[in-house]
Amino acid sequence: MIVAANWKMNPALDQASVLATALASQSFPKIKRILFAPHPYLVPMSVRLTSAGLEIGGQDCHFADHGAFTGDVSAAMLRDCGASLVLLGHSERRAAHGETSEIVAQKTTAAMAQNLDVMLCVGETKAERDDKKAEQVVIDQLQASIPKHAPPNRLIIAYEPVWAIGTGAVASPDDVAAMHNVIASVLAERYGANHAPSILYGGSVNADNAASLFSIPLVGGALVGGASLEAGAFAAICAAAQAANSLRVDL
Ligand code: PEP
Numbered sequence: 001m002i003v004a005a006n007w008k009m010n011p012a013l014d015q016a017s018v019l020a021t022a023l024a025s026q027s028f029p030k031i032k033r034i035l036f037a038p039h040p041y042l043v044p045m046s047v048r049l050t051s052a053g054l055e056i057g058g059q060d061c062h063f064a065d066h067g068a069f070t071g072d073v074s075a076a077m078l079r080d081c082g083a084s085l086v087l088l089g090h091s092e093r094r095a096a097h098g099e100t101s102e103i104v105a106q107k108t109t110a111a112m113a114q115n116l117d118v119m120l121c122v123g124e125t126k127a128e129r130d131d132k133k134a135e136q137v138v139i140d141q142l143q144a145s146i147p148k149h150a151p152p153n154r155l156i157i158a159y160e161p162v163w164a165i166g167t168g169a170v171a172s173p174d175d176v177a178a179m180h181n182v183i184a185s186v187l188a189e190r191y192g193a194n195h196a197p198s199i200l201y202g203g204s205v206n207a208d209n210a211a212s213l214f215s216i217p218l219v220g221g222a223l224v225g226g227a228s229l230e231a232g233a234f235a236a237i238c239a240a241a242q243a244a245n246s247l248r249v250d251l
Pocket of ligand 1: 164165166202204205223224
C-alpha cells in the first residue's frame, strides 16, 4: 500500500516545518509514504524526511533536460534536490497549464531517464462521467500518457476523478472498483498481470473514508491532497492503509 501526500501550493514554510516534524515522528513501516512537496521545499523535506522513511517527490517537471524555460524545473534538478519520484499529469496541471497526455508522456520519459519513479494521474471530469465517457477517457489518457518503453517498476497510476478532487465528493466504491478494474486491464495488456503498476485512488480521501476505499481489492493506496495538510488526518489514512495491507498479506 502507498499513501502519498500532495501538498500542492501549500503550506507556508513554518507550517511545512511543523508538518514535517509530525511526519517524522509517525511510523508506518508496512506501507510506502510519499510526500509531493512544493519545489522550494524539496531539499529541506528530503533532508528531514527520507531518514524517517518517506520518499520525496516533485509535483511536476519539464520534459527538457535544460534550457530557456523560465519557471520550470528539470527531472535532474528534482533528483539532485532529493526527490526519488515525480507527480505527473495531475488534473490541475492538465486544466490550468494545458498539459495534454502527449506532454505528460514526454515528461514521463524525461523523469524515468533520470531514474525518477513517476506517479501518473488520470481521471474524468463530471461532464465526461455524466456522458458515460469516463472509462474511455481514462483508457485514452493511459494509452497516450504512458510512453511505449516506460518500465512498470518505475510507474504508479493514480486514478483521480476530477470532480472528486478537493470537493468532499468521493467516488462510490462500485465506481472506484469498476475504474480500477479498467485501469488494471489496460496495464495488464501492456505489462502482463504480474508486472502491472500499482493503482491508487485520489479525490477527497480522508480519515473517515480511507478504510472503506482500501477495502476495495485493486486500490493500492491513496493520493491525498487536503487531508495531507493535517498531520492527524494523514496519520489516520496511513494507519488505515497499514491495516488493509496486513489484512491482504494475511489473506
Ligand atoms: C489531489 O490533489 O490529488 C487530491 C486528491 O486532492 P484532495 O485529496 O484534496 O481531493
